[in-house]
Every structure is written in C-alpha cells, then in structure tokens.
Amino acid sequence: MRERGFTLIETLAGLLILAFVLTTSLLIFTQRQQRLREADEMIVAWQALSNEAEFVRLSSYGTLEAGSSRPFETGSPLLSTLDRATTAVSVADWKPGLKRVVLTVTWNDGARHATLTVIRSATPGGQFW
Numbered sequence: 001m002r003e004r005g006f007t008l009i010e011t012l013a014g015l016l017i018l019a020f021v022l023t024t025s026l027l028i029f030t031q032r033q034q035r036l037r038e039a040d041e042m043i044v045a046w047q048a049l050s051n052e053a054e055f056v057r058l059s060s061y062g063t064l065e066a067g068s069s070r071p072f073e074t075g076s077p078l079l080s081t082l083d084r085a086t087t088a089v090s091v092a093d094w095k096p097g098l099k100r101v102v103l104t105v106t107w108n109d110g111a112r113h114a115t116l117t118v119i120r121s122a123t124p125g126g127q128f129w
Helices: 008-058
Strands: 086-095 098-107 112-121
Touching: 008 086, 008 098, 008 112
Parallel strands: none
Antiparallel strands: 086 098, 098 112
C-alpha cells in the first residue's frame, strides 16, 4: 500500500529552494539600501560643490591666489550629514589670464570623493563678469 505525502529528500529540496529565494531577496534589499545611501551622499556632495562653485564665480579674480589651498567658504552645514567630510579649494595658474580652481569633497576617510573644476578668467567689467 502506498503512503501519501512527501519524502525527506523532496522536503529538503523544497526548503533549500526557499532558503535560496529568501537569501537572495535579503541581499537585494541590503544592496538597495546601500546604493540609496550612496546616492544621497553624492547628491549632498554635488550640492556643496555647486554652492562653492557659485561662490568662486562671484568672487573677484584677484582674490584667487595661485598655489593656494583652503577649505570651502560655504557648505559646512550641508556637509555635516556626510561621514568625516573634508573640503579643499586649490587654485593654479592655467594660462595667461586664466586660473583653474579645483573644488574637492572627500568623505568616509577618503573612500568617496567628488571633484569639480572651475576655470576663471580675468575679465574686466565688474561684478557681473
């Protein structure tokens, strides 16, 4: 007489498939959370770079000293959400009448960074140039 039900091997195979599906779903969820956090950090960093680029654009050409390096003038409250964020603005002569201003934000002990380069020219005409 035949008995109804599953054998031990069939039950173990079903549990193995279920464990595989659950583990994969958990890994997908954790990777999604990590990528969302990294995207949020990158948005904050680029917003701080944009703010500082606007500050550099509106500052006079004469205040940009070649060879100098300093932290950001703006963005410190914005960057407080990043883990151990540091900022740097370095100015270098590029061509006659042009200076290259490199803005850098580094966080997570140097593991992540974003850099923006602004080219400033010596144009006459006052504040709006």
